[in-house]
Structures are given as C-alpha cells and as structure tokens.
Amino acid sequence: QVQLVQSGAEMKKPGTSVKVSCKTSPSTFTGYYIHWVRQAPGQGLQWMGWINPHTSGTYYAHQFQGRLTMTRDASIITAYMELSRLSSDDTAVYYCATSIGWGQGTLVTVSS
Amino acid sequence: DIVLAQTPLSLSVTPGQPASISCKSSQSLLNSEGKTYLYWYLQRPGQPPQLLIYEVLNRFSGVSERFSGSGSGTDFTLKISRVEAEDAGVYYCMQAIELPVTFGGGTKVE
Numbered sequence: 001q002v003q004l005v006q007s008g009a010e011m012k013k014p015g016t017s018v019k020v021s022c023k024t025s026p027s028t029f030t031g032y033y034i035h036w037v038r039q040a041p042g043q044g045l046q047w048m049g050w051i052n053p054h055t056s057g058t059y060y061a062h063q064f065q066g067r068l069t070m071t072r073d074a075s076i077i078t079a080y081m082e083l084s085r086l087s088s089d090d091t092a093v094y095y096c097a098t099s100i101g102w103g104q105g106t107l108v109t110v111s112s
Numbered sequence: 113d114i115v116l117a118q119t120p121l122s123l124s125v126t127p128g129q130p131a132s133i134s135c136k137s138s139q140s141l142l143n144s145e146g147k148t149y150l151y152w153y154l155q156r157p158g159q160p161p162q163l164l165i166y167e168v169l170n171r172f173s174g175v176s177e178r179f180s181g182s183g184s185g186t187d188f189t190l191k192i193s194r195v196e197a198e199d200a201g202v203y204y205c206m207q208a209i210e211l212p213v214t215f216g217g218g219t220k221v222e
Contacts, residue, residue, distance in 0.1 A: 035213070045161065045204055047213040061212040095160055100172070102160035 002028055002101025006094075009107040017084040020106045022096030029053045029077040032098035036070065036081045039105075040092040048094075051079055086110045114138050114207050118216035125195040125221060133219045135205035137186040142209075149209040152181055152190045155218075156201040164203075165190065195221070 007021040022034060036048040049060035051070040058070045067084040079096060086108075093105040115138040125131045135150070142148045148168045153161035163172045165181035168188060178193045192199055205216040 044202075044218045045155075045206075045215040047215065049212075059211055097160075099166075100163065102162070105160050 002032075002098055004028070004034075004096050004098070004101060004103035006096060006103040006106045009109070011109050011111070012086050014087050014110055014112055016086055017082055018086060018090075018108050019080055019082040020094050020096075020108070022079045022081070022103050024053075024077050024079065024098075026077055028098060028101075029072075029074070029079075032100070034070075034072070034079045035097045037095045037097055037102075038092040039095070040089075043092075046092075048081070053077075053079060083108075113212055114141075114210055114214050116205050116207055116214055116216035118203075118205060118219050120219060121217070122220040122222065125192075127196060128194050131192040131195050131199075131221060133190045133203050133205075133221075135183075135188045135190070135216050137188070137207060139210075140185045141188075141207050142185060148184065149207055150181075150183070150188050151206045151208065152179075153204045153206060154199070154201050155204065159201075161204060192221075 003025050005023045010018050012018050033050045033052050035050045038046050048064055051058045053072045060068050069082045072079045088110050091110045093107050095105050096103040117136045119134045141150050150168050152165040154164050155161040164175050164179050169181045180191050182189050202218045202220050204218050
C-alpha cells in the first residue's frame with residue numbers, strides 16, 4: 001500500500017512562499033513519479049506537475065511555471081513542492097500523489 | 113490542453129439502483145501503443161481522491177466489482193451497478209496521455 005505523508009497546514013501572507021513536504025516509502029520513491037495536485041475550496045482538481053524522484057526531473061503545468069519548484073531529498077525519501085508569490089487564489093488543499101495513492105493533503109491558506 | 117467534460121454535474125441515486133457518469137475528451141486518449149490513459153477517481157468528503165479505474169476499464173486493487181469502466185477514443189463511462197451509501201462523493205475522470213494531466217469537472221453523487 002502506498003503511503004504518502006504530508007506536512008501540516010500552513011497560513012501564509014500574499015507575496016510569500018510555501019513549501020509542502022511529502023514523505024514516501026523507499027519503494028514509492030524509486031518506483032513512481034510524484035505528482036502535485038491542488039484543490040481550491042469547493043472546487044475541482046488541478047494538476048500542478050510532477051517530479052521523477054529517481055532523476056529529479058520535473059514537469060510543471062504552464063500556469064505555474066516561474067513560481068513552482070519541485071524537489072526531493074533521497075536521503076529522507078521526501079518530495080517537496082514550493083510555490084512562490086502566493087496570492088489568495090492559491091488558497092487550496094495541496095496533494096502529493098502517485099499513480100496508485102495520494103497523500104492526505106495540506107491546507108495552504110493565503111491571507112493578509 | 114485536453115478538456116474533459118463530465119456529465120451530469122450531479123446525480124441523486126436510490127441505494128440499490130444503478131448510476132452512470134459520462135466523460136468526453138476534446139481529443140483521443142488512445143496512444144500509438146494501443147493504450148488509453150483514462151482514469152476514474154472517487155473523492156469522499158474530507159478525503160483525498162482514490163483511484164477506482166485505470167486505463168478505461170481496469171479496477172484498481174480492492175475496488176468493488178460494482179464499479180465498471182468502458183469507452184474508447186474520446187467517450188468514456190463509469191457505471192455503478194448498485195449504488196451503496198458509501199459510494200457518495202465526487203467522481204472525477206482524468207487523462208494522462210498528454211501533459212498537462214487534466215481532470216474532468218467532477219460529478220457529485222448523492
């Protein structure tokens with residue numbers, strides 16, 4: 001069973017950045033791309049991009065390019081998603097996911 | 113980007129009755145190797161989405177046989193043979209044949 005454990009909720013001011021972590025298992029880290037998907041309150045799912053934990057290769061959806069960075073730390077089998085220049089429109093639950101399982105989600109609230 | 117149009121937006125079903133959700137893609141989801149990258153997820157309230165069906169018709173591990181997927185090319189359907197109370201939530205189709213990955217708008221089943 002895939003286990004993806006995300007960091008806790010964050011409250012951020014507009015213009016700042018947030019970094020969300022996603023801890024996996026060794027088999028997940030080496031076997032699957034890790035995707036990041038967000039869901040604004042009451043809205044649908046929006047795919048943000050993926051990282052290949054094995055190579056650190058990334059692909060970002062065009063609407064996030066320039067302010068989205070996905071990284072990973074193989075020593076602690078953890079992936080990270082950092083989003084900069086936050087606005088209230090970025091208030092959402094952020095999920096990490098593989099093809100066979102999802103993290104529990106991290107609520108990011110952007111408010112002045 | 114590939115657009116996935118789901119219908120209906122919402123569905124009220126009596127337990128024990130069947131339900132059907134449609135997902136239409138703006139372009140074919142069939143690749144040159146004969147695989148079709150269309151997936152179905154269920155998101156229960158307060159939970160992350162869970163995978164039900166992958167590559168059009170394959171039930172994911174542990175998913176009830178009451179769920180079935182069908183379709184080809186650009187038109188796909190998720191069917192629930194006999195709806196149970198635990199099936200309530202929002203159903204999403206998703207395509208992964210082309211980046212960016214995109215989701216349908218969701219169908220709320222009550």
